[in-house]
Amino acid sequence: MAVPPPSNVTASNPASGTRRMRRIIAEDPEWTLAIVPSLIDLCLQHFVTNFETHPVLTELQPEQQRKVLDRLSPDLSLKVVANLISDESYWKRRCNQRWSVGHVEKYGNNWKRMFFERHLQELLKVFIPGTTDPNVILDLIPLCQDYVVRLQVDQFLPPVMLEPPIQDMDLTDSASETEQDDLNMDHYQLGDLVAGLRKLEILDLVFGVKDCGMNFEWNLFLFTIRDCHSLASAIKTCLTLKVFRLTRSKVDDEKARILIRNLLDHPSLLELDLSHNNIGDRGARAAAKLINHSKLKILNLANNKIKALGAQSLAHALSVNTNLVSLNLRLNCIEDEGGQAIAHALQTNSTLTNLHLGSNELSEPTATLFSQVLSVNTTLTCINLSCNHIGLDGGKQLLEGMSENKTLMEFDLRMSEIGQESEYLISGALNANREAARLRTLQPKCCHVTVSHIINNAAG
Structure with a gap:
């Protein structure tokens, strides 16, 4: 005969009531019975936690270093990590955290x-x-x-700038407002x-x-x-x-001369850009001296106040220079006197490949000399004479020069008033030069294929 359970005892059947359950919650939310950290992992985590005060990295094995680096905070002091960590993935994390946009290819x-x-x-x-x-x-x-x-x-x-005391607001006779x-x-x-x-x-x-x-x-x-x-x-x-x-x-003439004087005979300078300043003829003369007292290859003096005398100084330097490959004088005012001087220099210069004389008040006399340049110069690949007053006759003379030129690839004559017919014909000549250059680059490959074909036939 079955004995009924005591009335003060609750059955285990859910239908008959609930039983009080005890639940153990770990202090570490990541702790689990399934994975027990190894002593090595615990040590590595200790290194990560205390890295700022006791950095340990180079003493570790490569795979251990990888684990530490992946866990390090990107906010660590630069004094700690700058000369210790060279791992690119760590610095990538720091960059991405700090800047939402970054073009690492620029660096x-x-x-x-x-x-x-x-x-x-x-x-x-x-x-x-x-x-x-x-x-x-x-x-x-x-x-x-x-x-x-x-x-x-x-x-x-x-x-x-703090507000000066009332007694000091009057300017003295020895200093102007600009000087102060x-x-x-x-x-x-x-x-x-x-x-x-x-x-x-x-x-x-x-x-x-x-x-x-x-x-x-x-x-x-x-x-x-x-x-x-x-x-x-x-x-x-x-x-x-x-x-x-x-x-x-x-930057005016005086300051340009100070800067350029300290760049003379510089052992490694290749490019100088002083564009969008207030440099005039004296500054241009200093730049002309620099051209032949350095290894300079690119000179940009665009949007300054250079006139004919400054352009003549640069032209004289170009006539004997063997290093400069690019000269930018756009948005100055060298006029025909300066433009003609540069054109004369280009008849003997054999290194310059890019020349920008846009917006310089040039006209037909300059175009006449540039027509001669086009027929004899074999190094220029890009010329810009846009936004000048070349005119219809000047355009025809440039077209005549282009008929004998085989090296120029770009010739910008926009807004120079040369007429649509000259623009069209000059564009055609440029396209012919580009196509000839493309075929020249393919020629060695074609020759290689031909030789290989001959060898294969002979072997057959």
Whole structure:
């Protein structure tokens, strides 16, 4: 006979009631009975957690290093990771976290280089002389000196201008208003930074302020004489520098001469860009001297104030130069006197391949000489004479020169008033030159195929 259970005991059947259950919750939410971490993994996690105070990496095996690097935070101090971690995947994570858009191909497909160049650029763009601690930049030099190849800064902030006391508001007789403004507007001096960047090849600068809005003042765009001397000394001692660009910075003749004087006989400079400034004939004469006292291959002086005398100086340098391959003088005012001088030089020059003389008030006399250039020069591949006053007769003479030219690939004559017929015929001549050049590039391959075919037939 079955004995009924005591009335104070609840049956295990769910239908008869519920039974109180105990549940154990692990302190580590990732812990599971299925996976018990190995001692090695626990040690690696300890290294990751304490990496900033006790970095351990090079002592580990390659697969262990990989695990540590994948777990490291992208917010670690640069003093810890800059010269210790070279792994590209780690620097890629840091770049992607910091910038939503990044074109690593512009940085030689090197994520570490991209990080340090952009990081340094941002620090320089917000540096305020007299307010920002200079050590913000100087302390970074030992960390990035081997990774920064290009320094591209399109903004330099001036010092904060405080309201002068009432008793000092009257200008003294010994200093003009312009001199006082210039005295207080010096920007960050790049000397120590450039000297510390051991692999710097490209220096691209604009002395101005972006997005100034209603606070616009001309002094915000002032490249002072002290800025000029400091920068000139910096580029002179930077023996690795290959490209120097200083644009939209109100560089006048005096400052251009100071800069160029310090670039004479530079061992590695290949490109100089001083476009969109206020350089006149004296600055152009200095640039002409530089052409023959350096290895310069590209010179850009577009949108300045160069006239005939400056163009004549450049032409004289071109007549004997054997290095320069590109000259850009667009948006100046060299007129026919300067244009003819350059055309004369090109009849003997055998290295220049690209010439831009657009918007220079040129007319038919210049076109006449360029017609002769086209018939004798065999190195020019690109000429731009757009936005000049060549005229119908000038266009016909250029067409005549093109009939004897076999090397020119691009000839920009837009808005030069040469007429549709001349434009059409010159375009046809250019197309013929391009097709001939294409066939020349294919000729060695065709010859190789022919020889191979002959050998195969002989073997058969």
